[in-house]
């Protein structure tokens with residue numbers, strides 16, 4: 001697929017922008033702070049309903065305005081769709097498809113598909129487990145939009161369970177006769193049920209990503225690997241140790257079609273989560289927070305025998321992050337429908353060899369959007385349309 005036209009209203013620094021786009025490579029070039037990333041961030045937002053730069057929506061709305069609108073004309077084969085998102089910080093966002101009446105924002109997932117490479121990706125390797133969980137969960141939703149519901153269900157159940165635990169913890173501290181914990185059993189069931197589903201999806205994804213990430217790393221940095229992805233769950237085994245799940249311990253088909261094997265694996269994960277919740281209940285009531293479940297897990301990224309975090313060099317970490325994105329691209333592509341590739345400021349960070357390799361790998365993409373501060377940062381193989389971005393104007397060169 002590709003985006004044929006992007007319109008922005010009060011998004012970031014743009015009061016208005018109308019940008020006609022072609023398939024193939026397009027480079028946005030201009031000095032720092034002129035709005036290049038803002039443009040591609042808008043496309044990323046349509047694809048993930050989240051920005052790669054900020055966790056909340058408020059910074060996405062132009063200062064002084066109260067909402068932003070991002071609209072894209074999307075071409076998939078001979079089909080055209082117009083998707084529109086209105087971003088309302090602090091209130092529900094609104095969405096429309098083909099100018100018809102409103103749909104849930106979640107319903108636009110899957111229309112714009114994109115893989116975004118950005119300097120922020122370094123946090124995938126060097127940052128907290130939350131960065132890696134988000135990476136997995138966003139990719140799950142990008143591949144199978146209906147699973148956005150699993151993630152939001154889990155967050156809702158977790159929040160409610162935490163509220164209950166917090167109340168119990170407060171009651172205990174104040175010497176009360178203890179909160180009513182009978183409802184906690186019900187919430188344990190909910191948490192373990194949705195948690196097992198989320199966990200199963202993540203394990204499947206990790207198994208699918210493993211060989212692709214290894215291959216991509218080898219292409220970017222020959223001889224530098226191998227890389228290994230290890231999902232580290234918070235479910236303890238019978239000895240109470242933290243458990244690593246074997247990569248390839250697949251629990252369902254791609255996108256999580258719960259086949260018989262998948263269902264058995266989910267039952268197993270459900271049982272283990274229930275057990276872990278029972279084991280930690282005392283501690284949870286003391287601390288007033290849920291201590292086990294997919295929200296506590298991590299994806300350990302290994303380079304050779306060592307974890308990349310804490311051991312890998314800057315260049316290695318950066319190549320690792322790029323390899324994860326390239327692997328995501330391969331997966332989305334294999335699912336059907338080429339995603340838009342966005343490379344925000346990535347070439348400046350790479351040495352000449354890696355720059356050329358990355359450029360060669362992405363160049364055949366149906367649509368590749370590149371941002372760079374200077375023309376020289378865009379590798380020669382990425383010839384295509386150029387736009388200058390300066391002072392809030394986006395002009396085709």
Ligand SMILES: Nc1ncnc2c1ncn2[C@@H]1O[C@H](COP(=O)(O)OP(=O)(O)OP(=O)(O)O)[C@@H](O)[C@H]1O
Pocket residue numbers: 011012013014030031032033034035036037038039058059060061062063345371372373389
């Ligand atoms: N909500 C907002 N309202 C108004 N201006 C904003 C908003 N958010 C960001 N900006 C402005 O947008 C500019 C940053 O744009 P952007 O990140 O796209 O720059 P860039 O061209 O990618 O620069 P660089 O080359 O440094 O990456 C900044 O000047 C910033 O002040």
Ligand SMILES: [Mg+2]
Pocket residue numbers: 036037038344345371
């Ligand atoms: Mg930028």
